[in-house]
Amino acid sequence: LYLFMELAEGKQKFIEAWGKLGSEWGINRTMAQVHALLLVSPEALTTEEVMETLNISRGNANMTLRDLINWGLVEKQHKPGERKEFFYADKDTWNIARQVAKERRKRELDPVLKLLAELTKIEGDAKDPEFRTFNKSVTDINKLAKNVDKTLDTMLKAEESWFWGSIFKIFK
Known part of the structure; x- marks a missing residue:
């Protein structure tokens, strides 16, 4: 019984911490908490189990689970003989x-890259300090954003061990 209480408390602390971290990264706190709950659950959970565990409304649970599915972090599962839907996190x-x-x-970097590409095409007088400052700032930020995009592309295509090995070589 003591171990069970300890595990339950640990799960609750993880869910709270993941929710706080998610909200600091610009992700809805409830969305991060539902994701955390599904991460520490060995079996897929129903909407009702999510609602009960996190003490959230059906509407909030449904909307959050749909968002997590749209993000590709949760999948919906059906179990034979069950009418309820079950949700599982990788x-x-x-x-x-x-x-x-x-x-x-897709949501943040791509729109910025598109805007920066447009802004780098603005023409002006190279002798005008305002234009020079604007052009240099936009060009430099565009270069940085493209490098971030290339790094993300590498990460998305890479195997985990190769990626971290490469990153750690940079910092040696």
Whole structure:
């Protein structure tokens, strides 16, 4: 019984911490908490189990599970003879990291890259300090964003051991 209580407390602390971390990264706290719950659950859970465990409404649970499915972090499962839907999260942290990177790239980096590409085409007088400053800033940020994009592309295509080995070689 003592071990069970300890595990339950540990799970709760993980769910709270993952929710806090998610909200600091710009992800809805409830979405991060539902993801955390599914990460530490060996079996797929129903909407009702998610609602009960996290004390959230059906509407919030449904919307959050749908968002997690859209992010590619959770999949819906059907069990033979069951009418309820079950939800399961991939437990492979490398897959999770790549999926989050892919979604954030699509939602955040791609629109910025598109805008920066347009802004670098603005023409002006090279002698005008305002134009020079604007052009240099936009060009430098565009270069940085493209490098971030290339790094993300490498990460998305890489195997975990190769990627981390390459990263650690850079910092030696």
